[in-house]
Amino acid sequence: xxxxxxxxxxxxxxxxxxxxxxxxxxxxxxxxxxxxxxxxxxxxxxxxxxxxxxxxxxxxxxxxxxxxxxxxxxxxxxxxxxxxxxxxxxxxxxxxxxxxxxxxxxxxxxxxxxxxxxxxx
Amino acid sequence: xxxxxxxxxxxxxxxxxxxxxxxxxxxxxxxxxxxxxxxxxxxxxxxxxxxxxxxxxxxxxxxxxxxxxxxxxxxxxxxxxxxxxxxxxxxxxxxxxxxxxxxxxxxxxxxxxxxxxxxxxxxxxxxxxxxxxxxxxxxxxxxxxxxxxxxxxxxxxxxxxxxxxxxxxxxxxxxxxxxxxxxxxxxxxxxxxxxxxxxxxxxxxxxxxxxxxxxxxxxxxxxxxxxxxxxxxxxxxxxxxxxxxxxxxxxxxxxxxxxxxxxxxxxxxxxxxxxxxxxxxxxxxxxxxxxxxxxxxxxxxxxxxxxxxxxxxxxxxxxxxxxxxxxxxxxxxxxxxxxxxxxxxxxxxxxxxxxxxxxxxxxxxxxxxxxxxxxxxxxxxxxxxxxxxxxxxxxxxxxxxxxxxxxxxxxxxxxxxxxxxxxxxxxxxxxxxxxxxxxxxxxxxxxxxxxxxxxxx
Numbered sequence: 228x229x230x231x232x233x234x235x236x237x238x239x240x241x242x243x244x245x246x247x248x249x250x251x252x253x254x255x256x257x258x259x260x261x262x263x264x265x266x267x268x269x270x271x272x273x274x275x276x277x278x279x280x281x282x283x284x285x286x287x288x289x290x291x292x293x294x295x296x297x298x299x300x301x302x303x304x305x306x307x308x309x310x311x312x313x314x315x316x317x318x319x320x321x322x323x324x325x326x327x328x329x330x331x332x333x334x335x336x337x338x339x340x341x342x343x344x345x346x347x348x
Numbered sequence: 349x350x351x352x353x354x355x356x357x358x359x360x361x362x363x364x365x366x367x368x369x370x371x372x373x374x375x376x377x378x379x380x381x382x383x384x385x386x387x388x389x390x391x392x393x394x395x396x397x398x399x400x401x402x403x404x405x406x407x408x409x410x411x412x413x414x415x416x417x418x419x420x421x422x423x424x425x426x427x428x429x430x431x432x433x434x435x436x437x438x439x440x441x442x443x444x445x446x447x448x449x450x451x452x453x454x455x456x457x458x459x460x461x462x463x464x465x466x467x468x469x470x471x472x473x474x475x476x477x478x479x480x481x482x483x484x485x486x487x488x489x490x491x492x493x494x495x496x497x498x499x500x501x502x503x504x505x506x507x508x509x510x511x512x513x514x515x516x517x518x519x520x521x522x523x524x525x526x527x528x529x530x531x532x533x534x535x536x537x538x539x540x541x542x543x544x545x546x547x548x549x550x551x552x553x554x555x556x557x558x559x560x561x562x563x564x565x566x567x568x569x570x571x572x573x574x575x576x577x578x579x580x581x582x583x584x585x586x587x588x589x590x591x592x593x594x595x596x597x598x599x600x601x602x603x604x605x606x607x608x609x610x611x612x613x614x615x616x617x618x619x620x621x622x623x624x625x626x627x628x629x630x631x632x633x634x635x636x637x638x639x640x641x642x643x644x645x646x647x648x649x650x651x652x653x654x655x656x657x658x659x660x661x662x663x664x665x666x667x668x669x670x671x672x673x674x675x676x677x678x679x680x681x682x683x684x685x686x687x688x689x690x691x692x693x694x695x696x697x698x699x700x701x702x703x704x705x706x707x708x709x710x711x712x713x714x715x716x717x718x719x720x721x722x723x724x725x726x727x728x729x730x731x732x733x734x735x736x737x738x739x740x741x742x743x744x745x746x747x748x749x750x751x752x753x754x755x756x757x758x759x760x761x762x763x764x765x766x767x768x769x770x771x772x773x774x775x776x777x778x779x780x781x782x783x784x785x786x787x788x789x790x791x792x793x794x795x796x797x798x799x800x801x802x803x804x805x
Binding site: 236240241242244245246247248249251253255277278280290291292293294295296297299301303304308309310311312314315316317322323324325326328329343 | 386387388483484573574575576614617618619620621622623624625626627628639640641642643644674677679713715717719723724725726727728729741743744745783784785786788
């Protein structure tokens with residue numbers, strides 16, 4: 228990371244899991260500004276490119292839920308057979324959300340408006 | 349306005365055994381739900397039932413029920429709904445009866461919900477034109493069987509909806525023990541029953557499914573897994589979730605007073621999207637829920653309110669989860685310490701693979717990974733350098749049980765016959781497990797007959 232990039236974790240949180248052999252990664256923007264920017268910039272292709280080394284035989288589809296500032300990525304046939312057949316330690320894709328939060332992204336000009344607001348409690 | 353409080357004290361088989369008691373003690377609940385069944389749990393239970401006809405259900409529930417009994421005596425209005433019945437709701441209910449009777453709770457009525465098990469009727473269904481085609485590939489089941497691409501089927505269950513549970517409650521059940529139902533039905537059913545919701549009221553059914561989906565994984569909505577977990581106080585004492593559901597369909601997610609963890613916008617939306625495909629079409633047998641039309645807001649500390657939301661009529665078909673035998677597997681680990689730890693771990697894996705080859709053992713699959721060196725998402729992050737320790741984890745698959753067993757016997761010898769620094773092998777030989785593979789499908793609803801039955805006292 229340098230001055231021209233941010234980490235996805237700077238402006239979003241995430242959770243991931245499995246459905247059979249498919250994985251899903253929900254990326255959740257902290258702010259409206261961050262969500263608007265991620266909607267334009269965090270494409271299915273970018274997620275696929277980031278995870279390609281792990282092996283990505285299937286397609287990646289992105290769904291949006293504007294009401295909760297969520298981008299939901301479904302990674303088809305990603306889990307090498309899924310829970311019972313995959314030899315990988317993360318056979319259910321539980322850690323994928325944290326992995327994509329480490330993704331470097333080009334720094335948006337208004338990044339300070341995208342960071343997590345200080346919690347009130 | 350009438351409302352009910354539904355708490356979920358168990359998110360999966362293996363979840364914390366004290367959580368249901370703490371939740372019932374402090375949650376001021378009308379209903380306690382306990383969820384035990386993951387995608388492949390039914391097939392594991394099916395194999396247990398094959399061995400013992402009285403087995404095939406989540407035995408943890410019996411233990412939990414015993415712990416709950418003293419509380420239940422003080423809270424006679426509490427009702428409990430669980431899918432612990434698995435492949436054998438009747439045996440589970442009988443065992444529950446014995447526990448309750450022993451605790452003096454002879455007046456609590458138990459009902460079972462079954463009919464989800466399609467195995468006894470498989471030939472009949474196939475003959476009637478139900479192909480049980482694979483949900484993703486579209487391949488009909490009989491073709492996969494003909495081609496030998498799948499092994500013997502051990503289980504096939506339809507995911508029933510909330511209606512049979514509502515029927516069980518109408519019969520006066522205090523405890524409902526089900527087989528395979530959609531997880532959200534455990535919560536939707538009491539809402540329909542208590543709040544007088546109609547089966548074509550898509551907006552309210554949507555709210556009930558959202559409530560159920562949010563609490564079905566237990567502490568995952570109350571601070572567990574939360575990315576900002578450092579702000580969830582006292583996770584050791586994490587409160588399990590409560591859905592307060594109003595007659596109008598407004599839902600509030602919260603947790604018991606004085607418990608640890610947190611319920612806020614972030615914990616709720618993380619869980620809202622958990623294991624979801626299209627958030628505008630979350631399919632259940634009772635309603636297709638639309639999560640994109642909800643309004644989610646923090647309304648008090650540890651209280652998140654969800655309103656709005658539109659549902660759509662459900663599909664004509666039930667989801668089916670089937671499983672077939674797919675050979676055997678084992679995983680074993682060695683800890684490798686010292687300079688060049690990763691290099692030595694690679695050498696260990698190579699030596700084991702080579703010894704197996706020399707012994708004439710050919711495995712369908714031999715996979716190794718180095719935990720501590722980005723094994724979780726291999727290749728995505730740069731490898732660490734100068735690492736002093738890694739864990740070598742090896743996993744093998746084969747259709748021949750003997751070949752897998754032989755692998756488990758080749759691991760310990762590395763402690764004395766491999767590179768220096770091999771340690772941490774004190775757990776004995778790795779167990780061989782039978783592999784059950786998942787075959788998702790659907791079946792027309794009219795071909796499935798849910799069974800609701802009160803257990804005789």
